[in-house]
Every structure is written in C-alpha cells, then in structure tokens.
Amino acid sequence: MLTEENLKKAEELKKRYPETKAALLPILWIAQEQEGYISEDMMKYLGTMLNLPFAHILGVVSFYTMYHDKPLGRYHLEVCTNVSCMLRGSDKILQTIEHVCGVKPGQTSADGKWTVNEVECMGACGGAPMIAIGEEYYENLTPEKTEELLKKLSQR
Amino acid sequence: MERYILPDIPNLHKIDAYEQHGGYSALKKALGMNPAEVTDEVKKSNLRGRGGACFPTGLKWTFMPKDNAKPKYLCVNGDESEPGTFKDRQIFEFNPHQLIEGTLIGCYAMGITSAYIYIRGEYGKWIKMLQKAVDDAYAKGYIGQNILGSNFSTNIYLHKGAGAYICGEESSLMESLEGNRGYPRVKPPFPAQRGVWNCPTTINNVETMTNVPLIINNGWEWYSKIGVAKHPGPILVGISGHVNKPGVYEVATGELLTDLIYNYAGGVPGNKKIKAVIPGGSSTMILRGEQIEGVRMDADSLKAAGSSVGTAGMIVMDEDTDLIRVISRISKFYYHESCGQCTPCREGTGWLWKILKRFEAGEGRIQDIDLLVDIANNIEGNTICALGDAAAWPVQSMVKRFRDEFEKRAKKDAVAAA
Ligand SMILES: Cc1cc2nc3c(=O)[nH]c(=O)nc-3n(C[C@H](O)[C@H](O)[C@H](O)COP(=O)(O)O)c2cc1C
Ligand code: FES
Numbered sequence: 001m002l003t004e005e006n007l008k009k010a011e012e013l014k015k016r017y018p019e020t021k022a023a024l025l026p027i028l029w030i031a032q033e034q035e036g037y038i039s040e041d042m043m044k045y046l047g048t049m050l051n052l053p054f055a056h057i058l059g060v061v062s063f064y065t066m067y068h069d070k071p072l073g074r075y076h077l078e079v080c081t082n083v084s085c086m087l088r089g090s091d092k093i094l095q096t097i098e099h100v101c102g103v104k105p106g107q108t109s110a111d112g113k114w115t116v117n118e119v120e121c122m123g124a125c126g127g128a129p130m131i132a133i134g135e136e137y138y139e140n141l142t143p144e145k146t147e148e149l150l151k152k153l154s155q156r
Numbered sequence: 157m158e159r160y161i162l163p164d165i166p167n168l169h170k171i172d173a174y175e176q177h178g179g180y181s182a183l184k185k186a187l188g189m190n191p192a193e194v195t196d197e198v199k200k201s202n203l204r205g206r207g208g209a210c211f212p213t214g215l216k217w218t219f220m221p222k223d224n225a226k227p228k229y230l231c232v233n234g235d236e237s238e239p240g241t242f243k244d245r246q247i248f249e250f251n252p253h254q255l256i257e258g259t260l261i262g263c264y265a266m267g268i269t270s271a272y273i274y275i276r277g278e279y280g281k282w283i284k285m286l287q288k289a290v291d292d293a294y295a296k297g298y299i300g301q302n303i304l305g306s307n308f309s310t311n312i313y314l315h316k317g318a319g320a321y322i323c324g325e326e327s328s329l330m331e332s333l334e335g336n337r338g339y340p341r342v343k344p345p346f347p348a349q350r351g352v353w354n355c356p357t358t359i360n361n362v363e364t365m366t367n368v369p370l371i372i373n374n375g376w377e378w379y380s381k382i383g384v385a386k387h388p389g390p391i392l393v394g395i396s397g398h399v400n401k402p403g404v405y406e407v408a409t410g411e412l413l414t415d416l417i418y419n420y421a422g423g424v425p426g427n428k429k430i431k432a433v434i435p436g437g438s439s440t441m442i443l444r445g446e447q448i449e450g451v452r453m454d455a456d457s458l459k460a461a462g463s464s465v466g467t468a469g470m471i472v473m474d475e476d477t478d479l480i481r482v483i484s485r486i487s488k489f490y491y492h493e494s495c496g497q498c499t500p501c502r503e504g505t506g507w508l509w510k511i512l513k514r515f516e517a518g519e520g521r522i523q524d525i526d527l528l529v530d531i532a533n534n535i536e537g538n539t540i541c542a543l544g545d546a547a548a549w550p551v552q553s554m555v556k557r558f559r560d561e562f563e564k565r566a567k568k569d570a571v572a573a574a
Contacts, residue, residue, distance in 0.1 A: 087396075126403040
C-alpha cells in the first residue's frame with residue numbers, strides 16, 4: 001500500500017498525462033522508493049488503483065532493469081563493465097568489491113549489507129571506471145579509492 | 157572556439173545567471189514571430205539531430221500536421237544509453253535552462269501544448285537538477301499558461317525511465333511513456349502522423365533542442381557558418397577510453413579526430429599508438445588507428461571514412477587493447493538490450509555473443525569469422541527498429557578491419573585444419 005503522502009503524489013502524477021496508464025512508471029518509482037522493492041502485493045494493489053491487469057504491471061516491472069521485485073542489500077553497488085570502463089580497469093574494481101564485501105556480481109551479502117551488480121554503460125564513460133550506489137556516481141575509481149569508499153560505507 | 161552549449165559561465169544552471177546572460181531572450185523573440193517562421197529558421201540553419209541519426213531538425217518539424225484537431229506532443233530524448241555517450245548529462249547539470257528554452261521554442265513552432273523530457277532512470281540526480289530548473293522557469297512564467305503574456309501555453313514534464321537502452325529508440329520511448337514495456341513500433345505510421353497516444357509527435361534529442369535558442373537569437377545564417385555547412389553548429393564530443401583527459405568537449409563540427417584526441421583529450425597515456433577508434437558510440441563502425449588521419453567529426457567526413465557520427469561519443473583504444481574482448485563486450489550489451497520482439501535480433505545477438513566468447517577463450521574456429529559476418533548481415537535491416545543494425549555494424553566493421561585479430565585468436569588446430 002502507498003502511504004497517504006505517496007497516494008497524493010500519485011494523484012498529481014496522473015494529471016500530467018492524458019491517460020492514466022502513463023503514470024505507471026512514475027508510480028512504480030514511488031512504490032519502490034517507499035518499500036525498497038516492488039512486491040507482488042504492491043503490483044496487485046497498483047493494478048486495482050490504476051485499473052490495469054496484474055499481468056501488465058508484472059510485464060512492465062520485469063522489462064525494466066531498475067525495478068526490483070526482491071529486496072536488495074542496504075548498499076546496491078552497480079559496477080559498469082561496458083567498454084569505456086573495461087578499458088580503464090573495471091574488472092579490478094569488481095575484484096576489489098569481491099575482496100572487501102565478499103560478494104560476486106548478482107549476489108547479496110549474507111548480512112544484507114551489499115548487493116553487487118554488473119551494469120551497462122551508465123553515461124559516465126569520461127569518469128571510467130565508475131560505480132553507482134543509489135543515485136550517487138563514484139567516478140575515476142582505482143582499487144585503492146574503491147576500497148576506501150567501501151570501508152567508509154561499511155562503518156556507517 | 158567560443159562555447160555555446162556548455163559556455164564557461166559560473167552558475168549558469170541557476171535561472172538568474174541564465175537570464176543575466178541573455179537567457180530566455182530567444183523565447184521572447186520566437187513568440188514575436190509566427191510559428192512557421194520559427195520552423196523555417198531552424199530548417200535553414202541546417203541543424204541536424206544530435207541523437208544519432210543526424211536527421212535535419214527543421215525538416216522533421218515540418219512533418220507535423222498543421223490543421224489537426226488532435227493534441228500534438230514533443231518528446232525530448234534524454235535516454236542517453238549508447239555506450240560511450242555521456243554528453244546530455246552535462247546539459248542537465250550545467251545548462252538546463254537552454255534546453256528548456258529550446259523545448260519551449262519547439263513547442264511554439266509546432267503548436268504543442270505538452271512536452272515530455274524522457275531521461276534515463278540512472279540519472280536520478282540529474283533529473284532532480286533539471287526539475288529544479290523547470291520549477292524555476294514555471295515560477296517566472298516561462299512555462300505554463302499564457303507564457304510571457306502571449307496566448308501561447310505549454311507544459312513541460314520530466315519522465316524518468318527505468319533502465320532500458322531500447323527506450324532511447326523513438327517509438328520505444330513513446331511506448332514507455334504510455335506506461336508499457338518498451339517495444340518499438342513498426343513504421344509507418346511515423347510519429348508525426350501517429351505518435352504517443354496516437355497523436356502527432358516529434359522526438360528530438362536533448363542536445364538538439366539546446367541548439368535551438370542559438371539559432372533564433374543569432375539567425376540561421378550565423379548558425380550555419382559554425383563548423384561544416386552541411387552539418388553545422390557546436391557539437392558535444394565525449395572522449396573516453398585510452399586518453400589522458402577523458403571528458404566532454406564542445407567543438408564546431410568538422411574538428412579533426414586527431415585534434416580531438418591529441419589536443420583536447422591530451423593524447424594517449426604512455427604515448428602509445430592508437431590501435432582503433434569507435435567514433436560515435438558503440439554502434440558506429442570501428443576505425444583502425446591509421447584510418448583516422450584527416451577524418452573530421454561531421455556526417456560526410458565520417459561517412460567517407462566508413463563510419464558515422466552517431467552520438468559523437470568517441471572511444472579510443474591503444475595498441476595493447478584486446479579488441480576481441482572489446483567486440484565481445486559490445487555484443488553482450490546488444491544481446492542484453494534486445495527487446496526480443498524480432499527473431500533476427502533476439503536470436504542473432506545471442507549467437508554473436510556466444511561465438512565471440514569462444515574467440516575470447518581461444519576456442520573460436522576459423523570458419524566462425526565468416527559466420528559472424530553472416531549472422532550480422534542477417535540481422536541488419538531485418539528488424540522493426542535499428543537496434544538490430546546497431547548490433548550488426550560493430551561486428552561487421554571489426555571483422556572487416558581487424559580480421560587478423562580474429563585469426564590470431566582462433567583455435568590453433570582449427571587454423572591448421574583449414
Ligand atoms: C536502439 C536505439 C537507441 C537510441 N537511443 C537514443 C538515445 O538514448 N537518445 C537519443 O536522443 N536518441 C536515441 N536514438 C535515436 C532516436 O530513435 C531518435 O532518432 C532521436 O532521438 C531523434 O532525435 P534527433 O533527431 O534530435 O537526433 C536511439 C535509436 C536506437 C535505434
Ligand atoms: S562505459 Fe562505463 S559509464 Fe559508459
């Protein structure tokens with residue numbers, strides 16, 4: 001269920017589009033920000049709210065890589081391994097993460113702290129190699145800088 | 157060259173600073189012209205789209221029906237997901253009002269009352285920056301009802317994507333905007349006939365729209381003299397890979413690739429030789445290092461060299477680069493991003509990647525080199541959208557220009573047998 005405040009936001013969003021269905025992506029963003037992921041119950045709830053079949057919502061959630069149908073670790077490390085990052089050592093960044101956090105791409109650590117994913121080009125090729133954590137981009141990384149960053153985060 | 161898209165003005169992202177430096181004067185000027193005049197000005201300027209296809213912008217605007225009862229829409233494309241491309245992000249951060257102003261002028265020229273700026277979801281931070289600029293422009297009466305006291309009204313909304321390269325393709329973008337999976341549509345009908353919500357629609361790139369205020373303020377003649385006549389204007393070139401100073405550089409079209417690499421981007425680390433250059437994002441045809449001599453960053457020059465401008469996102473690779481690994485990574489990307497609608501693309505991109513992984517592991521067979529080309533040729537032109545072509549071109553050009561690399565990596569007994 002969306003919170004009272006988020007329901008209001010959803011209503012405002014609907015007004016931006018000539019058809020309600022168009023508000024689906026923005027409302028999914030709100031739901032994910034609220035819960036950390038989009039559960040099946042949430043999809044059903046949004047289906048009723050927007051008058052859309054569950055299958056449509058599931059189809060949309062599964063199509064877009066940034067919507068998650070399962071909870072992630074507290075820090076979601078997205079490591080770009082596309083060409084520009086690869087040329088500047090993204091594999092060393094991945095190794096450093098594995099070394100410090102003990103997780104491989106696609107995994108979440110047992111303590112729920114880290115989720116690591118390899119991602120496609122993030123539009124930060126000039127600052128390669130890079131990782132994104134939430135909305136924050138960390139660019140021009142080296143294994144040393146990465147280790148420092150991870151240690152800082154893990155102390156929080 | 158003086159910079160016009162990313163000028164060196166402190167705090168330009170703030171509305172006051174933008175206004176102090178002549179911001180929104182092009183909008184005022186446009187509102188005093190009739191809409192057809194505005195389109196004509198853009199057409200005469202020869203501005204060509206910065207989203208990848210170099211399509212003439214003014215001409216595209218003329219495709220929009222004039223007497224039509226339906227609403228019309230403008231979608232500004234900020235999906236920016238082609239590997240090697242990172243320029244539109246600079247506009248969101250450093251000059252968002254010029255993008256807004258260009259968008260408003262486009263809306264006025266085409267009689268549009270709602271514009272949607274579609275931005276990739278990963279740019280959450282930059283979406284907030286642009287939203288702040290949009291809010292400020294609303295507050296000052298540049299967006300909304302009766303703009304600057306005229307009888308022209310329009311809204312601008314930001315729409316956040318959610319991680320799908322394909323949604324940068326214009327018809328996929330419209331599907332995504334409507335709240336669907338991003339499956340590209342068959343064309344025709346073209347967007348100007350039937351676009352988002354079945355209404356006439358124009359799609360233009362973020363950088364394209366940011367050029368528009370320059371044309372209105374200074375006139376088409378002024379603009380068309382910047383850079384190369386057939387593809388004029390300032391252009392943002394992103395340079396990444398093996399260079400000393402990677403980044404986005406604003407130049408006039410027609411800049412030598414060698415100047416971009418050696419002067420702007422500071423050359424190659426360790427003074428190594430250049431083995432290869434991808435000139436305009438990962439889908440554009442790869443060039444051998446010795447091929448870039450005398451080639452310029454504009455549509456005709458790169459076409460003559462056997463590649464294209466694309467998004468002007470250059471990737472430079474030094475003499476020690478493992479190109480098999482590069483092409484394998486590129487193919488993995490297109491396989492991952494194929495929406496799966498068309499069989500040649502869905503299956504073909506997977507086969508390409510599988511074969512390239514074999515070469516990476518030293519298990520490729522010599523006959524696989526031609527098999528790669530054969531698969532790529534059977535994808536190209538046989539799909540609903542150009543993602544198929546984008547997957548085929550890098551493979552075709554890599555085999556054509558670096559066949560020796562594949563031969564060196566092929567399984568040794570296979571070489572002997574052949
Ligand atoms: C697979 C694919 C991805 C694309 N991604 C983008 C993109 O991220 N941004 C963009 O502006 N154009 C992208 N395009 C091109 C758009 O379809 C369209 O041509 C462009 O936005 C038109 O704007 P312009 O004429 O101003 O260049 C893509 C095309 C394809 C086939
Ligand atoms: S290749 Fe890593 S950000 Fe573009």
